[in-house]
Amino acid sequence: MDGRNISNPGTEPVVADKTDLPSVRDIARRPFFAAALNRSAIGEYEPQTEVDLIATWWARAGLDVDTEATPKRQRALIDIAENGVRNLGKGISTRALKDSIIDQIAALKTDKIIREERGDSLLTFSHDIFFEWAFxxxxxxxxxxxxxxxxxxxxPPLLGRVVGLMCRDDTA
Incomplete structure (x- = not known):
């Protein structure tokens, strides 16, 4: 399957344009990454690796554009990941989070990065890759x-993928 045969509705046109770039085509083969590329404004910057794609996603804290809230959202993602590492980003108690983090939950839910469970008592990253990227x-x-x-x-052995990302990152 190449990046042009993505089955995620709404990603086909943008991903098809971005997969004309050879380095992006390899990243876009997986539907999740294709969706992340679709949500990321690449502009003149062309992600070469997953670490590059994370940097693009991180610069916007999961959003399509930079905002004044980006640093607060980034801090919230890090704190939620840190509090949820024992359960690999699932079942994170909101009681353990600071008020400044709680203030970011609504926006993170709207962007489908996290979801609330059990009457808003617990948070879970909506996809394991969001947890991995925040961690x-x-x-x-x-x-x-x-x-x-x-x-x-x-x-936990499942954090091995994150360790692999650290080994490939030249900023670490």
Whole structure:
């Protein structure tokens, strides 16, 4: 399957245009990444790898455009990921989150990055890749101490993909 045969409604025209670029075509083969590309304004910047795609997504904190709320949304994503690492981004208690993070939940829900469960008592990342990308950004923020976050999480094997991203990232 190439990037032009994406089965996600609404992604076909934009993804088809973006997959004319050879480096993007490889990323766009997976429907999730095709949707992320569709939501990201690439402009003159052409993602070469998943790490590049994360950087594009992160710069907008999951949005299509930069806003004044972007730093607050980024902080919220990192804090939600950090609080949810033991359950790999699922069943995160809202009681453990700061008010400034709670203030961002409505926008993150609207953008389908997180969803609320159990009468709004718990948060879950709507896709495991959103959790992985937010946790990846947490590890970058921790700098040389990033391995401590893995130890604190109990070193779950499913975080191996995030460790792989760290190994491919030249900013880490």
């Amino acid at each position: 990846f950004r947490l590890l970058i923020d921790l700098g040389d101490d990033w391995t401590n976050a893995l130890t604190a999480a109990g070193e």
